[in-house]
Amino acid sequence: MDFSAYIHIPFCSHKCDFCDFVAFAGVTNQEDTYCQVVCEEISTRLEALDAKPRLTSVFYGGGTPGLIKPSNIFKIHNALLERTNLVSGAEVTLETTPQSITNAKASEWLAIGINRLSVGVQSFCDDELIAIGRDHNRAQAVEGLVTVVDAGFRNVSVDLMYALPTQVLASWKETIEELLRLAECLEYIQHVSAYALDLAANSPLKMRFPESSASYPSEENFIAMYELLIKSLSRGGFFQYEISNFSKPGFQSVHNLNYWRNGEYLGFGVGAHRYVGGYRTSNWRSLGRYLRDYMGNQTIELIEPSTRLREAIMLGLRMTDGIDLRRFSQEYGVNILEQFGQSIERLKAGDFIEVNNHQLKLSSKGVPVSNSIIAEFI
Structure with missing residues (x-):
């Protein structure tokens, strides 16, 4: 991997x-x-x-x-x-x-x-x-x-x-x-x-x-x-x-x-975060404590499938290419258009998002208010 x-x-x-x-x-x-x-x-x-x-x-x-x-x-x-x-x-x-x-x-x-x-x-x-x-x-x-x-x-x-x-x-x-x-x-x-x-x-x-x-x-x-x-x-x-x-x-x-793209990553050093094997962990933020206990975790979180799903939508909508709906369905087992149908239709009517060629993405009008739009999905 x-x-x-x-x-x-x-x-x-x-x-x-x-x-x-x-x-x-x-x-x-x-x-x-x-x-x-x-x-x-x-x-x-x-x-x-x-x-x-x-x-x-x-x-x-x-x-x-x-x-x-x-x-x-x-x-x-x-x-x-x-x-x-x-x-x-x-x-x-x-x-x-x-x-x-x-x-x-x-x-x-x-x-x-x-x-x-x-x-x-x-x-x-x-x-x-x-x-x-x-x-x-x-x-x-x-x-x-x-x-x-x-x-x-x-x-x-x-x-x-x-x-x-x-x-x-x-x-x-x-x-x-x-x-x-x-x-x-x-x-x-x-x-x-x-x-x-x-x-x-x-x-x-x-x-x-x-x-x-x-x-x-x-x-x-x-x-x-x-x-x-x-x-x-x-x-x-x-x-x-x-x-x-x-x-x-x-x-x-x-x-x-x-x-x-919600990929896995390693992290080293004071305050560093990592995402490996479904767990997101972080090192101590205190410099002194990190130097004494560099393998200690300030936070540890098991990323549940529902959290991973929401994060994938949030991160995907930040990219101008948006979310490939077919690939998303294969990876997460969710049809976004069905699960969030009402929100999507309302946002489309306001010209905040676009759905074209199996891609869901923010419109030019939606990008400046992206946080509010992404909140509809998470």
């Missing part, structure tokens, strides 16, 4: 004000110890499997994996390769902030086998970066992207965010246009992820800019931002394949597609 593998690197130079991920600033003195423990976790978990898992993708996420020493990424990657079968041409991604990139690091990442970078730019407007607590600026973002392409990376993804405090439609357009100008000059920018800000309950950003703050875009402007994103990226040669993801042809994220 094919898997994807996720390795969590929690270290950051600075924790952004909106961040609710398992990420820690000011503890890089624990980097070597942490990476050794991750290697031990990889060995222990994979030795317990009946056979070497076959990996179609590997993703180093964080945190900021690009911040730590490449030698530690090398150590972890070797531990993984020793106990798995990585398919030829597998996608191997590393997340980084722009200011963590150097020529030397980029060259070492390539030598390790990293063949895709995900660069967290978020915005090309300095005032917006300041508002959300990022510790880089526009110039550093441009420099980082130029550096990785010059170093030889041929698959670069850029992360953007919208619906930010102080952001308006005009400034969002500036960010998109700057990205498209860069993509024209740096042809190996192949992918864009663009997510609306999701305010975490205890984030410093929520304290500075409460949800009721007039600094956020209105609902009307939120939709306008999303529509501008789709239209502009399409003009620049990036086609939308998932609600928040766009790529040039052939450069969809293999790793994320496995999640959206």
Whole structure:
């Protein structure tokens, strides 16, 4: 069976004000110890499997994996390769902030086998970066992207965010246009992820800019931002394949597609999740507790058939191709058109979904309100 593998690197130079991920600033003195423990976790978990898992993708996420020493990424990657079968041409991604990139690091990442970078730019407007607590600026973002392409990376993804405090439609357009100008000059920018800000309950950003703050875009402007994103990226040669993801042809994220197709995945490191053999489990979110008990589970959940069904619908509708109804019926034993007939007819009448050639998918009108539509099925 094919898997994807996720390795969590929690270290950051600075924790952004909106961040609710398992990420820690000011503890890089624990980097070597942490990476050794991750290697031990990889060995222990994979030795317990009946056979070497076959990996179609590997993703180093964080945190900021690009911040730590490449030698530690090398150590972890070797531990993984020793106990798995990585398919030829597998996608191997590393997340980084722009200011963590150097020529030397980029060259070492390539030598390790990293063949895709995900660069967290978020915005090309300095005032917006300041508002959300990022510790880089526009110039550093441009420099980082130029550096990785010059170093030889041929698959670069850029992360953007919208619906930010102080952001308006005009400034969002500036960010998109700057990205498209860069993509024209740096042809190996192949992918864009663009997510609306999701305010975490205890984030410093929520304290500075409460949800009721007039600094956020209105609902009307939120939709306008999303529509501008789709239209502009399409003009620049990036086609939308998932609600928040766009790529040039052939450069969809293999790793994320496995999640959206409800595939199984391995996970290593503090706070990492895995989905294997019908169980979804996660490691301790506390760094100290993980280092003491790397095989312990913070959560463990048996995914019942009914839950798997609902999740498959939710994830499938996020993709622009939608759900192949015949394949879905074969895999899950459910005829969606029969089981959710009333909801589907109502949503079709409102032009929120489409059913054509055995495909169920969101319409262009339905995509901006996808959460409400998906709720009808789960």
